[in-house]
Amino acid sequence: MSLHESGGTRLIELAKLLERVDYQCIQGDINIQVDKIIYDSRKVEQNSLFFCVPGTVVDGHKFANDAIGKGATVLVVEREITVFSPAVIIKVDNVRKAMAVISAAYFDYPADKLKVIGVTGTKGKTTTTYMVKSILESAGHKVGLIGTIEAIIGDKVIPANNTTPESFIVQQYFRRMIEEGCNIAVMEVSSQGLMMHRVDGFTFEFGIFTNIEPDHIGPNEHESFEEYMACKGLLFLQCKRGIVNIDDKHALDVLKGHTCLVETFGFSEKADLRAANTQLVSRPGYLGVAYQVSGLMNFEVEIDVPGKFSVYNSLTAIAICRHFNVKTDIIREALKTAQVKGRIEMVKVSDEFTLMIDYAHNAMSLESLLTTLKDYNPKRLVCLFGCGGNRSKLRRYEMGEVSGKFSDLTIITSDNPRDEEPQEIINDIKIGIGKTSGKYIEIINRKEAIAYVIDNGKPGDVIVLAGKGHEDYQEIKGIKYPMDERIIIQDILEERKSR
Known part of the structure; x- marks a missing residue:
């Protein structure tokens, strides 16, 4: 060591x-x-x-x-x-x-010896960083990763506490990457990380903007959406080249005052790198999307993850990896193997219906997920979710309304209740869902709720377990109890076998 x-x-x-x-x-x-x-x-x-x-x-x-x-x-x-x-x-x-x-300085300026890629945005940061890592490693680079779920340095995986760690930890990770032979670092850069100077002290080779919507606004976060945008924009004062989603209506606001070279990606004809001819791909047990990359590069690609946001995530990764001269066949193959825990993670439970785990934990991400899955015309779209305690009630109302509007059936359950009573959180969610005509049931115990959707899945259903994603715990009264939805699902299936 x-x-x-x-x-x-x-x-x-x-x-x-x-x-x-x-x-x-x-x-x-x-x-x-x-x-x-x-x-x-x-x-x-x-x-x-x-x-x-x-x-x-x-x-x-x-x-x-x-x-x-x-x-x-x-x-x-x-x-x-x-x-x-x-x-x-x-x-x-x-x-x-x-x-x-x-x-x-203490770690001898390790970022100077790496090409550091920083990805900021409300959605897509995690998936994009894993895609970039997959592509560049397939092309022979050694890549370290820092993100919401974990840091990956060589063979070591370090669970994360924050999307962007404190600056000392960031620099320590960079130094470890150098010692492990990495030449590239890809990291998620949160607005709070930028605001709190966690990524000061070095220059990013590439700064990436995925998208922005109102989020992280409230006590101990950002005072306003304008402040949130301004903090995201700090990345483009600290990178050599900015790669920006031109389809986002706030892209120019985020770029305001930038000091870097800029290139763009998106569906727009104005984008330097574009996605065209998008097609949904659906087979038994498989949901994906295919499209044509055009502009700065030209080739066809298919992603084993459904939806328009999968096009954005993969196109973002392509826009980055283009600068490392990665061949198109390597990009295509690597995108098929890039799987992120808890991000539209398919779990096989039946030949008749599809079940997936996703981290969608606010109204915007849940609506994006559900509308995407609606496009595949499932027999029923079933959404199981709860909301965290000690957090904004508005999020509960909004998520309830979104699920009621877009799901055929909602299962309201517990998430991380923290210091609140789970039933009180569920009651808040019901206020939101009550604004819609959506059907719902409430099952306060999350394992029992998951067992219910598995036992009652129908041919052609798409079932989403939303909110927990990669998390492997449930926080109650200051204690984190083990709870991994993958393990819960396997336990339920084993229990059904033994009946």
Whole structure:
């Protein structure tokens, strides 16, 4: 295990760490060495540098003296503090931004040795990054991935806590990628990640915009849709080339003030890379889509995932991989093998109907999914979902209304109730579904709800288990209990066999 992989001590000159930072040394001397850089006061060690990060809930400046007591010799702050020791105090305008730049220096600027691809947008980030990884690895590149579900570095898979990790973790992952022989990194870049400077300190080779709709607006997220768009747009101040979905009505707003070269993709005739002649492909147990790539490249492709958004995701991946001179036959084959856990993930349970798991957990993504599946003319479209506790009630009303409008039958169940009562969440969903004429039943226990749709599936049905996707837990009262829908389905099938 390498030093950077273990997160171990790395003796380094403070002046070296600060070489790309605008700062004032308001106490002490920068001509010293530190062993570690740390942003969590609980993990402070001897001879470490501690970032006093101002959080949404807790301000790291409050822990300055605690950090010194544990052995921190350098503090990075953005406001005046009173400390009772001769620690070196570095004042900056923004601690989060400085942390990103200092972390890059600490790991010896690993992004400079990689071609980093950043994908931002409301929908499509996860699937697009996996498609890019599949294509480029099929072409002989070694690709690291950072995303909503996990980080993948060589043979190691690291579960994710945030779509875009803290800047220290991002830089640590980049360093591990270098040590594993990667030459490309592809990552999801969230609006919050951009707003909170988690991807500062380096330049993206490519910045990608998939689409944008109102989401992540509310307490501890974005104050408005305008702020949300502006944060997405920060990526295009930090990349060499922007690749943008020109069909999105807000594309030019997101690009406002950009400093990169720009090219476009989409269905529009104005797009540099276009999808044309789209055809739905349906066979027993199979839903897919085929189309013609035209413009900057010209070839036919078929994707083993249904719908228009699958065209967008794959076209985005093609637009990126074109710059790595990947042959069209490699692109075609790689797109067929790129499967993302919990993103329209087909699970075989019957020869008569189709069942899939999808992460759709807001009204926009659920409507996109259901309208896509409607186009395949299923006998019935059955949607099973719940909503998370401690979250906006509006999302519950909207998802209920969407499912009632587009599904032939809705099964309302529990998701992650967190600190709320599951029945109260279900009651909110029913308010939304009550605005429609959609049929529904409620089964509060999610396993029982899944058993119901399997036992009552009819020939030609398409059944969607929405909301959980890749998650393998259910959060109740602060505890995460194991719950993987794939395992639940297999358990149900085994129970039916033994009857």
